[in-house]
Amino acid sequence: MDAPSREFMLAGSLDELKAKGRLVLHGGHRPILVVYDRGRVFAFDNRCPHMGFPLERGSIEDGILTCHWHHARFDLESGCTFDLWADDVPIFPVELRDGEVWVKTTFGDADPAAHWRQRLADGLAHDLGLVIAKAVHGQLATDVPAADIVRQVALFGAQNRDGWGVGLTILTALANLLPVLPEEEAYLALFHGARRVAADCDGEPPRRERAPLGSQPDPVTLKRWLRRWTNVRHREAAERTLLTAIAAGLSPAVLADTLVAAATERAFADTGHSLDFINKAVECLDLIGWEHAAAVLPTVVGQMVAARGAEESTAWRQPVDLVALCEQAASELPQLFATGRGVHGWSDHAALARELLGDDPVGIVDALKAAIRAGAASTDLSRSLAYAAALRVARFGNANEHSDWETAHHVFTYANAVDQMLKRIGTANSHGAVRGILHGAMALYLTRYLNVPPARIPGEGDEQLDDLPADAETICAALLDAFDRQRQVDVAARLVARHLKLGHSPQALIATLARAVLREDAGFHAYQMLEAGVRQFTEWDNTDEGRHILIAVARYLAAHSPTERAALQTADIARRLMRGGELHQEEGASS
Numbered sequence: 001m002d003a004p005s006r007e008f009m010l011a012g013s014l015d016e017l018k019a020k021g022r023l024v025l026h027g028g029h030r031p032i033l034v035v036y037d038r039g040r041v042f043a044f045d046n047r048c049p050h051m052g053f054p055l056e057r058g059s060i061e062d063g064i065l066t067c068h069w070h071h072a073r074f075d076l077e078s079g080c081t082f083d084l085w086a087d088d089v090p091i092f093p094v095e096l097r098d099g100e101v102w103v104k105t106t107f108g109d110a111d112p113a114a115h116w117r118q119r120l121a122d123g124l125a126h127d128l129g130l131v132i133a134k135a136v137h138g139q140l141a142t143d144v145p146a147a148d149i150v151r152q153v154a155l156f157g158a159q160n161r162d163g164w165g166v167g168l169t170i171l172t173a174l175a176n177l178l179p180v181l182p183e184e185e186a187y188l189a190l191f192h193g194a195r196r197v198a199a200d201c202d203g204e205p206p207r208r209e210r211a212p213l214g215s216q217p218d219p220v221t222l223k224r225w226l227r228r229w230t231n232v233r234h235r236e237a238a239e240r241t242l243l244t245a246i247a248a249g250l251s252p253a254v255l256a257d258t259l260v261a262a263a264t265e266r267a268f269a270d271t272g273h274s275l276d277f278i279n280k281a282v283e284c285l286d287l288i289g290w291e292h293a294a295a296v297l298p299t300v301v302g303q304m305v306a307a308r309g310a311e312e313s314t315a316w317r318q319p320v321d322l323v324a325l326c327e328q329a330a331s332e333l334p335q336l337f338a339t340g341r342g343v344h345g346w347s348d349h350a351a352l353a354r355e356l357l358g359d360d361p362v363g364i365v366d367a368l369k370a371a372i373r374a375g376a377a378s379t380d381l382s383r384s385l386a387y388a389a390a391l392r393v394a395r396f397g398n399a400n401e402h403s404d405w406e407t408a409h410h411v412f413t414y415a416n417a418v419d420q421m422l423k424r425i426g427t428a429n430s431h432g433a434v435r436g437i438l439h440g441a442m443a444l445y446l447t448r449y450l451n452v453p454p455a456r457i458p459g460e461g462d463e464q465l466d467d468l469p470a471d472a473e474t475i476c477a478a479l480l481d482a483f484d485r486q487r488q489v490d491v492a493a494r495l496v497a498r499h500l501k502l503g504h505s506p507q508a509l510i511a512t513l514a515r516a517v518l519r520e521d522a523g524f525h526a527y528q529m530l531e532a533g534v535r536q537f538t539e540w541d542n543t544d545e546g547r548h549i550l551i552a553v554a555r556y557l558a559a560h561s562p563t564e565r566a567a568l569q570t571a572d573i574a575r576r577l578m579r580g581g582e583l584h585q586e587e588g589a590s591s
């Protein structure tokens with residue numbers, strides 16, 4: 001970016017400018033267009049702020065400069081655009097000295113961080129992808145912490161839409177990944193998160209605030225009330241109850257437990273999205289600060305109370321009443337946890353996961369009970385559940401319908417949400433936590449057909465995959481190449497297995513998978529799959545189980561790549577405009 005400077009450069013004589021009408025300077029970091037119009041002189045960045053085409057090729061009429069590429073129009077005096085999608089064009093001070101035109105060739109805002117913060121607010125308010133990309137780039141370039149950008153976008157999303165949406169979920173998922181992303185991917189992650197929040201809010205009515213109750217009920221009462229209001233779908237009552245819990249200063253863990261208890265009043269509500277969104281909302285607060293709980297947490301209530309539970313679905317009722325099975329088990333499990341608490345050292349997560357993939361729901365519940373008796377905590381069960389759900393994806397049969405990928409995906413991201421929430425709640429006696437595990441186990445059972453026949457997981461046993469490259473860089477390049485083509489599910493799985501079996505850095509592989517997602521116009525589920533996969537991989541590291549989880553991620557992503565990459569082009573144009581230099585060289589340009 002240009003630094004503030006007082007330097008001026010001679011553009012030419014005023015007579016020459018009058019004769020030619022316009023001149024282009026090549027000083028500083030960008031070409032500058034100097035124009036004469038009706039007795040006045042103006043100077044701009046010659047690169048159209050929309051896509052960088054040279055404004056010198058545009059036309060001027062009635063004090064308005066029109067770019068001839070997409071016909072964006074700009075006020076000559078201020079550089080402000082009449083077409084918001086194009087963005088304003090930077091202007092440069094001009095001085096006339098003894099018949100000569102002098103132009104200040106560099107510029108800078110007195111407070112660039114504040115400038116780009118305002119531009120991000122403008123871009124979010126009007127859903128302007130290019131402005132959002134520039135503002136994110138501008139804030140990062142002025143060393144604004146990524147957490148500050150996430151906070152600005154998250155609070156905008158919470159206030160300008162009547163409920164939590166996919167945009168805020170994507171923002172939070174990508175923000176969770178920032179610590180493992182290279183700098184370039186961090187820019188793309190923040191851009192995608194912000195643009196999806198803006199798109200979610202575009203044309204939506206703003207959220208209407210509600211107030212906490214004037215009383216101070218105890219936490220147990222508040223938890224019971226929130227379950228009650230969720231059951232009868234009374235949104236306002238549920239929001240006021242939750243706001244009261246927040247105002248009472250309940251800890252994040254207690255608030256999370258209260259929400260999980262209410263959300264699990266319905267089984268696998270909205271195919272798991274209700275609990276998944278709740279988990280993302282509390283993770284969002286970890287990122288932006290729990291002092292914003294009253295602004296963020298109530299946004300999940302609308303979906304939570306309106307969600308359709310699986311108990312309304314035939315598949316959960318016949319031929320086996322899975323809801324009744326869960327209810328019976330949920331009443332028994334707390335006592336079993338109390339019994340098993342004295343037993344230490346349980347670590348059969350992978351073995352339990354295999355039992356959870358069985359085809360007998362009663363046997364699955366019995367396996368959970370046996371694990372608890374043997375000392376497994378609720379977080380052990382949720383870890384096994386998440387791994388089992390990842391195996392469903394890793395073994396997803398290629399003969400299934402393409403839309404079935406989403407069925408497998410829903411169980412995995414739900415299981416990850418349950419696991420993250422239970423780690424936060426940190427108690428074995430949470431009724432909601434127990435139900436969350438049971439509902440996840442039954443959802444997993446119902447997707448067993450997705451593994452008939454199961455896809456073979458590459459790299460098992462002594463299989464070395466020697467036909468594939470050996471060095472990490474070539475493997476990662478081959479992986480990106482595979483994502484460039486359709487239906488490379490098995491190729492991608494083999495490359496991931498090869499990379500990890502050779503002991504290469506998982507971080508490099510994760511960065512490559514992130515790159516594969518961030519360069520695409522990815523769907524909501526791709527972001528979820530990537531983030532949930534990375535979170536679960538950290539539980540296992542580079543073991544057989546960890547490898548299976550990243551294979552699942554790669555297979556899912558390969559099934560959904562490539563796309564048009566329009567958003568990447570926007571991000572790239574914004575970055576190039578921000579960095580200066582010419583984007584489009586014009587033959588015969590005046591100088």
Ligand code: FES
Pocket residue numbers: 048049050051052053067068069070071072086
């Ligand atoms: S309007 Fe100028 S490049 Fe598109």
